[in-house]
Amino acid sequence: MGLAQVHIVGAGLAGQVCALMLARTGYQPVLWGRAEAAPARAIALAQPTVDALMALGVAVPCGGQIDHIHVSRHGAAGHTRLSARALGHAQFGRVVTNDELGDALRVATAGFTQHQAAVEAIEVGRGIEVDGEFHQGPVVLTAPVPTLLKHCGIQSVRRGLNDRLWVGVVEGELQGHAYERFTDTGPLAVLPLGPGRASVVWQCAGEVTPSRLRAVMGRRVALGRVIHQAEVPAAAIWAPSLTRPGVAIVGNASQLLHPVAGQGFNLIVRQLSLLASFGLDRLPEWAAAADAARQPWLATTLTLAQLFQPRWPGQGVALAGVGALPGVAAGFTQRFMEGR
Numbered sequence: 001m002g003l004a005q006v007h008i009v010g011a012g013l014a015g016q017v018c019a020l021m022l023a024r025t026g027y028q029p030v031l032w033g034r035a036e037a038a039p040a041r042a043i044a045l046a047q048p049t050v051d052a053l054m055a056l057g058v059a060v061p062c063g064g065q066i067d068h069i070h071v072s073r074h075g076a077a078g079h080t081r082l083s084a085r086a087l088g089h090a091q092f093g094r095v096v097t098n099d100e101l102g103d104a105l106r107v108a109t110a111g112f113t114q115h116q117a118a119v120e121a122i123e124v125g126r127g128i129e130v131d132g133e134f135h136q137g138p139v140v141l142t143a144p145v146p147t148l149l150k151h152c153g154i155q156s157v158r159r160g161l162n163d164r165l166w167v168g169v170v171e172g173e174l175q176g177h178a179y180e181r182f183t184d185t186g187p188l189a190v191l192p193l194g195p196g197r198a199s200v201v202w203q204c205a206g207e208v209t210p211s212r213l214r215a216v217m218g219r220r221v222a223l224g225r226v227i228h229q230a231e232v233p234a235a236a237i238w239a240p241s242l243t244r245p246g247v248a249i250v251g252n253a254s255q256l257l258h259p260v261a262g263q264g265f266n267l268i269v270r271q272l273s274l275l276a277s278f279g280l281d282r283l284p285e286w287a288a289a290a291d292a293a294r295q296p297w298l299a300t301t302l303t304l305a306q307l308f309q310p311r312w313p314g315q316g317v318a319l320a321g322v323g324a325l326p327g328v329a330a331g332f333t334q335r336f337m338e339g340r
């Protein structure tokens, strides 16, 4: 008997990981759509995500390792400094560019059936339509396309966070230190991306230059020339339901998180490993588990994104408290690394 075919809509990072995970559990994945280059974007992979990808045979790029996390408010006294070793971990994770991770995933999925055509429609319980032709079988939707969600009878919920995000790869030497700094325009993350490079995500308006970055990061953090840059809207979007008969909604199609907590892709990998363990015959049970898995992440992300927008008295003291109280620091670490 042949393997059960599953159509994966979207061949980005989530689609490729989905194909690898479902192939391991006996499905025959068919990937639809094309991966898009995003040279300015990088992802902080929590260690469990790195381990899961390695177990799938993906040669995850080394990127930059995160050994220490500094959280502070620009212009305020008091900060949090977390050290992976002090909290019992070899490291918090690593930062890789989306494109380098995409290249590694494409090597791992090279043997799968892949079509670059875009999916035009999803028929719940039946399959997909591409170029006017119908393809039968279960569907995993990873592409965040509102019309495809609508075909499934799902209306996504959107929380606009009233600004844009500047994302960039810049010259810099961070040596295992990641910085989360709350500025007057919104959060700024500066992450180690390996020798000579750093990844920057900043909720702010206007041009971002090395001197502007240095003004908020201080002289201790050596940042230089901007190598790649792009803008993305700051928003939180999620699908209230994750399944319809024969259809699973995963990846950015199920939720787009504000990157302040750096958890979007880590959550996706968790949801996909749940999908692989439940299988496509038990979608309602999978949806309940996947929804429960994302709730803490949705709450943390929205809270962080909103809590640190305005300056309020005592922010510095609160941040100092996070680092000083061992239970709070361990809780933060567990949330970062495991989403719990």
Ligand SMILES: Cc1cc2nc3c(=O)[nH]c(=O)nc-3n(C[C@H](O)[C@H](O)[C@H](O)COP(=O)(O)OP(=O)(O)OC[C@H]3O[C@@H](n4cnc5c(N)ncnc54)[C@H](O)[C@@H]3O)c2cc1C
Pocket: 009, 010, 011, 012, 013, 014, 015, 032, 033, 034, 035, 036, 041, 042, 043, 044, 045, 098, 117, 118, 119, 120, 142, 143, 144, 145, 165, 167, 201, 232, 251, 252, 259, 261, 262, 263, 264, 265, 266, 267, 268
């Ligand atoms: C600035 C920023 C920083 C981030 N930082 C982190 C981080 O530190 N840690 C973390 O875990 N996550 C992070 N994330 C989240 C992470 O980047 C995403 O979860 C991840 O990129 C999702 O990858 P994707 O390629 O599957 O999604 P998408 O980029 O949404 O890819 C969807 C794919 O579907 C394709 N497609 C579109 N329409 C169709 C169609 N009709 N038919 C077929 N295919 C179609 C597209 O071409 C695309 O390739 C961040 C996100 C942002 C914006």
